[in-house]
Amino acid sequence: MENLKVGLQLYSVRDKMEQDMEATLKAVKEMGYDYVEFAGYFGKSAEEVKALLDKTGLKCISVHQTYDVFLDAPEENVEYLKTIGAKYCAIPWMGPENHKGNPGFDKAVEDIRNIGKLLKENGITMLYHNHDFEFGKYENKYLFDWLYDTVGLNFLKPEIDTCWVKYAGEDPCRYLEKYAEDIDIVHLKDFVCKKFADGPVYALIDNSGKENDPKKSREDNGFKFRSIGSGLQNFEEILASVRKTNAEYVIVEQDQWYDDDSLELARKSREYLKSLGV
Numbered sequence: 542m543e544n545l546k547v548g549l550q551l552y553s554v555r556d557k558m559e560q561d562m563e564a565t566l567k568a569v570k571e572m573g574y575d576y577v578e579f580a581g582y583f584g585k586s587a588e589e590v591k592a593l594l595d596k597t598g599l600k601c602i603s604v605h606q607t608y609d610v611f612l613d614a615p616e617e618n619v620e621y622l623k624t625i626g627a628k629y630c631a632i633p634w635m636g637p638e639n640h641k642g643n644p645g646f647d648k649a650v651e652d653i654r655n656i657g658k659l660l661k662e663n664g665i666t667m668l669y670h671n672h673d674f675e676f677g678k679y680e681n682k683y684l685f686d687w688l689y690d691t692v693g694l695n696f697l698k699p700e701i702d703t704c705w706v707k708y709a710g711e712d713p714c715r716y717l718e719k720y721a722e723d724i725d726i727v728h729l730k731d732f733v734c735k736k737f738a739d740g741p742v743y744a745l746i747d748n749s750g751k752e753n754d755p756k757k758s759r760e761d762n763g764f765k766f767r768s769i770g771s772g773l774q775n776f777e778e779i780l781a782s783v784r785k786t787n788a789e790y791v792i793v794e795q796d797q798w799y800d801d802d803s804l805e806l807a808r809k810s811r812e813y814l815k816s817l818g819v
Contacts, residue, residue: 543784545819547811548576548602550728550794554803559583566597568804572811578726578792579625580605580633587624594625602790603629603700603726605670611656619663629726630660631668631700641687642679650691657696666725668700674741676709685716694723702794703779704730704766710738713774714782721786729779729814730794731772734764743796766795768806770813780819791819 549569551558557565562583569577577599582590594601604627610618622630632653639645657667675685689697699720703713717724734742742764770776783791793810795803 545780545783545788546576546602546790547574547814547819548578548790548792549574549807549811550578550580550605550792552580552605553793553795553798553807555580556803563593563597565804566593566599569807570597570599572808573815574599574793574807574811576600576602576790576792578603578605578631579627587621590625601625601627603627603631603668603792605631605633607634608632608653608656608667611659612652615656615659619659619665622660622665623663627665629666629668629700631670631726633670634672635669637674637677637684640675640679640684641682641691642684646691650688653692654696657692661696666698667696668698668726670700670728671702671705672743673705673709673738676706676711676738689720689723698723698725700724700726700728702728702730703774704728704732704794707774708732708734708737708742708764714778717779717782717786724783724786724788726790726792727783727786727788728792728794729769729774729776729810730796731767731769731774731776731810732764733767733772734762736762739764765799766797768795768813769793769810770816771809776813777817780817 554565579601604622635649637643639649660667669688671685676683679687689699701716701724706713706716717727739762742762793807795806798806
């Protein structure tokens, strides 16, 4: 789609959201973001979140939400999304143990398909937000492709994270165009590193909730997140490919901000996209 709408994944400013959600949302709107994607609600009810969105002039286009909540309390969690106006609900993370070639895959596929159907019946599209490990192979085929081929694109669509595709050693443009008809939202994220496909550079979380933080790997590889336009990504090429898809929205995300201010980095990302006419 030519006229892309720009949002911010609020995980990028989660420190500010925790301190003062209203002030943070106001600042995000003033930067030029019209849409947001939530990753947690910091104890606020759906009605409170919707009131803040209305007050600041933002729209919630999507949320990141683990799918288990829909197994535990489906009606309550669907109603929350409908109240805040979310059109999309993305699985932010599903551990390797639930992907093809591992014991949890069949159950995960069944659960995702059932939840995808439930959300679809309520006007919400279910997405999956990839990391890099989904570009590992099982029987000479990426786990990424196994997931959509098995669940079915009627129930689950890709929310392609361009950073993790690139870090995995794949071309984000190729994958955007491969799934062009089934992409509604794209994550724009920048980074630097010394070597691609060099193992995990973030905390891996298993089914028990235990983290395995590969700090040594991250430091050895020089991996760091950057604001859009200040890392290794070629966003002119990426945006050209996004425009060949059905995507209506691009979402800026920066997982960590180190010694910088998270809101200032979000502003820099928005200014860079403006310089590209987005």
